[in-house]
Amino acid sequence: xxxxxxxxxxxxxxxxxxxxxxxxxxxxAPVGYVPIAAFHRLREYSIYxxxxxxxxxxxxxKRQEAGPPSIYxxxxxxxxxxxxxxxxxxxxxxxYLAHGRIDLFDAxxxxxxxxxxxxxxxxxVIRLVRNIFTVGPILxxxxxxxxxxxxxxxxxxxxxxxxxxxxxxxxxxxxxPKLTLDMTAAQVALNPQxxxxxxxxxxLLVTTAVA
Numbered sequence: 001x002x003x004x005x006x007x008x009x010x011x012x013x014x015x016x017x018x019x020x021x022x023x024x025x026x027x028x029a030p031v032g033y034v035p036i037a038a039f040h041r042l043r044e045y046s047i048y049x050x051x052x053x054x055x056x057x058x059x060x061x062k063r064q065e066a067g068p069p070s071i072y073x074x075x076x077x078x079x080x081x082x083x084x085x086x087x088x089x090x091x092x093x094x095x096y097l098a099h100g101r102i103d104l105f106d107a108x109x110x111x112x113x114x115x116x117x118x119x120x121x122x123x124x125v126i127r128l129v130r131n132i133f134t135v136g137p138i139l140x141x142x143x144x145x146x147x148x149x150x151x152x153x154x155x156x157x158x159x160x161x162x163x164x165x166x167x168x169x170x171x172x173x174x175x176x177p178k179l180t181l182d183m184t185a186a187q188v189a190l191n192p193q194x195x196x197x198x199x200x201x202x203x204l205l206v207t208t209a210v211a
Contacts, residue, residue: 003192163187
């Protein structure tokens with residue numbers, strides 16, 4: 001499949017599973033599969049072209065350096081070349097921070113762009129509710145179906161004016177969390193392996209943090 005033709009992609013988790021399936025939002029046809037073992041889900045994983053897990057499209061692996069910020073390398077498949085790096089500038093695995101940012105770099109380490117949290121004030125309040133002693137987790141569980149996160153994907157190499165490369169939305173539900181990458185109004189197209197690799201990692205981060 002030519003992934004460069006996709007304009008809107010949905011990452012949908014299976015019920016009670018860390019695995020997710022990618023869908024073309026225009027046809028709802030499956031276009032990828034992300035099988036993830038719970039123990040390794042924030043260390044290393046692959047995006048396959050289908051549920052057979054035979055053909056690998058993207059491989060994402062966390063670097064072994066100790067301490068924040070965490071850096072993930074994006075490869076064109078497990079045996080493919082390094083194509084990008086993702087730095088969790090203000091994110092930590094298992095914890096979601098308001099106004100979080102993920103920075104994107106090319107294989108040589110030059111800035112490529114970033115993903116910026118643009119979530120509204122109402123949803124920030126929902127996320128903060130669970131920190132209230134005793135009653136917080138109960139109120140948060142009630143509010144989970146209302147939780148919606150938004151992000152801007154920005155192409156911003158050094159010396160160039162920032163351009164929109166898409167928008168990401170995340171909707172939490174009790175049964176099927178869903179992240180959508182929408183590139184229909186993008187001013188510039190990112191390498192699909194970079195765009196889908198970064199989106200899949202963000203999907204894991206927010207699902208883990210708000211679960």
